[in-house]
Amino acid sequence: MTVGDAWRAARQRIDRLDARLLVEHVAACTHAELISEPMRRLLAEQAQVLADLVERRAAGEPLAYLLGSAGFYGIEFQITPAVLIPRPETELLVTLAVKCVESLAEPRIVDLGTGSGVVAVTVGCLCPAARITAVDLSPSALDLARINAGRHGVEATFLVGDWYTPLGDCGFDLIVANPPYVANDDEHLQRDGLPFEPRMALTDGVPGGDGLACIRRITDGARRHLLPGGWLLIEHGYDQAAAVRNELHKAGLSDVASWQDLARIERVSGGRLR
Incomplete structure (x- = not known):
């Protein structure tokens, strides 16, 4: 699966922005890289992790817990449940x-x-x-x-x-x-x-x-x-x-x-x- 395919599949289940952020998180790529290199391939392990995260987000789990971080006052903080x-x-x-x-x-x-x-x-x-x-x-x-x-x-x-x-x-x-x-x-x-x-x-x-x-x-x-x-x-x-x-x-x-x-x-x- 490519990152482009992964993004398209994920946004069929969850919000477009959430899908993008989860793909970037799992693939360790930036937004610019996701757009410019849509054919970059995900490892099988990455694809499975992404699928699990998409399911959890679709079930209502907050994005910050899935990403492990959240922004506040322009600063990034580590976040857990x-x-x-x-x-x-x-x-x-x-x-x-x-x-x-x-x-x-x-x-x-x-x-x-x-x-x-x-x-x-x-x-x-x-x-x-x-x-x-x-x-x-x-x-x-x-x-x-x-x-x-x-x-x-x-x-x-x-x-x-x-x-x-x-x-x-x-x-x-x-x-x-x-x-x-x-x-x-x-x-x-x-x-x-x-x-x-x-x-x-x-x-x-x-x-x-x-x-x-x-x-x-x-x-x-x-x-x-x-x-x-x-x-x-x-x-x-x-x-x-x-x-x-x-x-x-x-x-x-x-x-x-x-x-x-x-x-x-x-x-x-x-x-x-x-």
Whole structure:
């Protein structure tokens, strides 16, 4: 089978772009090479791997897991089914984080629930002087975050634990978090490839809950770990901004606000310790 034949066959089953990316991945060729050298032959082993990947994509498995990588903020990250696939809307969290600490010489930043490390590593790339800590309950996720940090030359401290638990009495100029915020019984969990992503990273698992249990734990503990003037920024669901602002006020934070993503959805809320 040639790469041209493989691409034509694959796009009969799945999206044209997905088919192209999978062929390029298996054949280790660029888009330009796929177009200019369509008669390049695939080895039998490559053809079988490609067929398996096409079947998995046709069954709904996310492309990022099949390719083993995903882009975020213009940076490529290694991705596995142990972590969530980074979403474009989370880039707002990074942009706001950088603004919060841009006036500090060596800001102390902690990323709670770091997953693959996309937020911690990207902030580290944009703020090389920052002292970054990344926390996650999943050892597998932290292993991947370490790989991504090393890949992009970001130094960070990685701690296994539940939210603030492994931090002791440490204080930070900035706490960022993209916690589970989907209600446990939300029907969206059965769509758009979400059944393939780690459930514990999507929902707190509380039956009949509102998806805010993890966010409440983060806001409740923020004052004990924020340095004077420090910020807490939390990504949340499309309809949760008002509720999250209420939790931030209850936690005693000031300058509480929400910010819109590119779709004009209030996606991140935060406040600071006066």
